Amino acid sequence: MHPWVIAKGENAPYLDFIEALTTDPMHMSKQGIGQIAVPFFFLVSGYVVTPIALKQGLRFAINRGIRVYAPMLFVVLLTALMLVTNLHPPSTGQSQELNPLTLFTNTALVNYLVFPQVVLVPVAWTMIVEVIFYLLLLAILPVLRRWVWLAIALELTFIFVVMMSRGQLGASYSLFAVNVSYLPAMIIGQIIWATTKQKIPLWTGGVFAGVAWSLYVLADIVGLGRIDTSYNLSLAVAVLFFMMGYFAEPKLRQWPFWTAMSERSYSLYLLHMLVSFVVLQLLRPIMPFPIAAIIAIAVVFGVVELSYRFVERPSHALARRLSHPHRDRAPGPVPKPDPKLAPPPTAKPSREPAPRPGAQRLEPRPNPRPAPKPVPVTEAETAELPRTPRGRAADPDQTIVTRAVGRHRAPNGTGGTGGTGGTNGTGGASGTLSGQLGGQLSGRLDAPRRSRRVTPNG
Numbered sequence: 001m002h003p004w005v006i007a008k009g010e011n012a013p014y015l016d017f018i019e020a021l022t023t024d025p026m027h028m029s030k031q032g033i034g035q036i037a038v039p040f041f042f043l044v045s046g047y048v049v050t051p052i053a054l055k056q057g058l059r060f061a062i063n064r065g066i067r068v069y070a071p072m073l074f075v076v077l078l079t080a081l082m083l084v085t086n087l088h089p090p091s092t093g094q095s096q097e098l099n100p101l102t103l104f105t106n107t108a109l110v111n112y113l114v115f116p117q118v119v120l121v122p123v124a125w126t127m128i129v130e131v132i133f134y135l136l137l138l139a140i141l142p143v144l145r146r147w148v149w150l151a152i153a154l155e156l157t158f159i160f161v162v163m164m165s166r167g168q169l170g171a172s173y174s175l176f177a178v179n180v181s182y183l184p185a186m187i188i189g190q191i192i193w194a195t196t197k198q199k200i201p202l203w204t205g206g207v208f209a210g211v212a213w214s215l216y217v218l219a220d221i222v223g224l225g226r227i228d229t230s231y232n233l234s235l236a237v238a239v240l241f242f243m244m245g246y247f248a249e250p251k252l253r254q255w256p257f258w259t260a261m262s263e264r265s266y267s268l269y270l271l272h273m274l275v276s277f278v279v280l281q282l283l284r285p286i287m288p289f290p291i292a293a294i295i296a297i298a299v300v301f302g303v304v305e306l307s308y309r310f311v312e313r314p315s316h317a318l319a320r321r322l323s324h325p326h327r328d329r330a331p332g333p334v335p336k337p338d339p340k341l342a343p344p345p346t347a348k349p350s351r352e353p354a355p356r357p358g359a360q361r362l363e364p365r366p367n368p369r370p371a372p373k374p375v376p377v378t379e380a381e382t383a384e385l386p387r388t389p390r391g392r393a394a395d396p397d398q399t400i401v402t403r404a405v406g407r408h409r410a411p412n413g414t415g416g417t418g419g420t421g422g423t424n425g426t427g428g429a430s431g432t433l434s435g436q437l438g439g440q441l442s443g444r445l446d447a448p449r450r451s452r453r454v455t456p457n458g
Helices: 004-009 012-020 033-056 061-083 100-108 122-139 141-146 148-165 171-180 183-196 204-224 231-251 258-262 265-283 289-323 435-446
Strands: none
Touching: 004 435, 033 061, 033 122, 033 141, 033 183, 033 231, 061 122, 061 265, 061 289, 100 231, 122 141, 122 183, 122 265, 141 148, 148 171, 148 183, 148 204, 183 204, 183 231, 204 231, 258 265, 265 289
16 A cells, blocks of 8 residues: 555555654655565575475476466456556556567566566566576576585675676666676575575574675665665564564464465465555545555455466466476376286295304204102102191191101100100000101101101101
8 A cells, every 4th residue: 555655645644653663764765664575575585495496406497487477477467458448557657568579578577687678567576586596596406406505605606796797788787687686685595594404504604694695785885776775774674574483483373364375475466566556546536545445455355366266376286287297197007916927935034143154053062961850759758647627626636747857756765745655765666646646747847957758657
């Protein structure tokens, strides 16, 4: 809206308030605060497009060519239609002559390199800067793949040479130098990519960024297409906003609205001035400016949506199909293997390591220790008596003794305290079996453990 208000001398106090806080302090009285968007756009292009060119190679030319020129053709034809119907589209003050040649040159964007200029789409001047950057990337692509630092150095050298020789080769070459003078903004974006992705050291990136900034300021000093003194400050603010967005990106949430707007940004850029100017000129005589401005914004987004759905999105699909011809090809039937040509089955490889050349195979040594023999059990070693049921007091005469170990003789040669035989040596002959076993059991509990055989007679 700002260019139309300035061109028509419209009284809009709210716009004057915004301009007093933004445009006037930053010396942007001729272009408005939107001038920051141009160097920001260049920074983003240098950062994003460089890795895409490295990935796609020569296919990058086909992809970008279709993406740029298909929407541009639609806008040029729409502008020509408005010129024919006397709807007065926006103009830069230069010629808007319509003929097949001017339609072609404006669509191909070479009208900004040909003197005298015929400009049908005033905002398209930034796109020729983009196309020059794409061609420069393709020219140095082999160097960029191997030595990123050398590629950036060559780009900066190219910019300096063109700027310094601007008046040597005619008017058209001077127009070419004007467009090249905006490339340092894209090179700064490329340097940020190379530094953050560790393609070049940090100190190298700092040196290159300083050189690129100096070239951008030099273009302002020598007067290459600058119409006011705000270009350097605009680039500084754009770099500040870009770095703020870069460091805040991991914490930002991707809203669907902003995703949709980014997909339609190219159509919005090409159409916003053309549609808004025509709608405001039609509505302003019959309604207040605020209402006309709201309607104009709605119409702009409607035309942008049509352009995106029927021009830009199909061109993206065509660009992908032509730049990746093997990706969209339908897969054919999988051939069945011929059993006659199938290789013979091979044995599974052994897990044992292969023997060294000349090494002898060692046989396992026999174990010199024989296996232990089981110890025979005789009736004299085991005596079993009836078990005592649980919960009842055990009878001294009903005890289980299994493999009694250790010999014990009662004092004075008796058969044991548990026997019923007489004392003073008479229990061994006349004691009962229970007395003998009782003496043996008490001997096991009192004597140290020994590996001896014990007979019932002790």
